[in-house]
Amino acid sequence: MHWIAALPMYNVTPALAADWRALLARVHARVADWLAARGDTLAIVESNEPLERFWLRDDLLLSQTCGYPLVHALADRVRLIATPDFDIDGCAGGNYHSVLVTAARLTAASLEACRGLRAAYNGDDSNSGMNLFRHAVAPLAEGGPFFSSVLKTGGHLASLRALAIDRTADVAAIDCVTFAFVREHLPELAGGVREIGVTASAPGLPFIASNALPADAATLLADALDAAVRVHPELARRLKLKGFVRRPAGDYQSILAMEGAAIARGYPVLA
Incomplete structure (x- = not known):
């Protein structure tokens, strides 16, 4: 088998994208004997297809997905390896x-x-940008629209730009890992928004x-991820990784529960 691997989820800057590729290279080195024994190969690639x-x-x-597709489109169709434990x-x-977050120019101090x-x-299909956001808004929406309009941006960085630069939106929910990287690497973008709260955890x-x-x-792959963090602490520090945890697939059912709670309140879509 000619295997491929890519980590597409937290490539906030080109430097971070290179660090995620470096993590995969460390994993590749750890599983090289297993690959060779099978006559297999591995290429670290860019995920250019949907x-x-x-x-x-x-x-x-090896790749990284979001919990929302994991319990929907990917349910029972992929193998769960490990979950990163971020610092x-x-x-x-x-x-x-x-x-x-809201645009820094606004005075709103809470989601309400x-x-x-x-x-x-x-x-x-985003848990952080849509599902957790919907779950937070649902108790406030009272079964009707809460916002005057809703803009789908295609990515968390685009959502932040919509608030901070383009002024085409006012409020968003941003994955806290993405936001931590943005604050470190893109401080001017982070400075254009203001935190007003957090969602439930998932x-x-x-x-x-x-x-x-x-x-x-x-x-073997989970062990290789553990070793990559342990043996390369400077890389782990740049990626804000403490390690990896091995969670049962059932843990991710809490994402479906939050979706169900919003629907039960009459708020099936972000509106």
């Missing part, structure tokens, strides 16, 4: 949340004060592989 299609490739050795507030034990403003979100974005991967290799 992510859902990429994540479902039979030759996918970021709110990320203990492999969890994360979204940071609720954002009624009637313009919302931005990254995509319909299991972090998991590393996955194809179901074609042998079960014993899943443990």
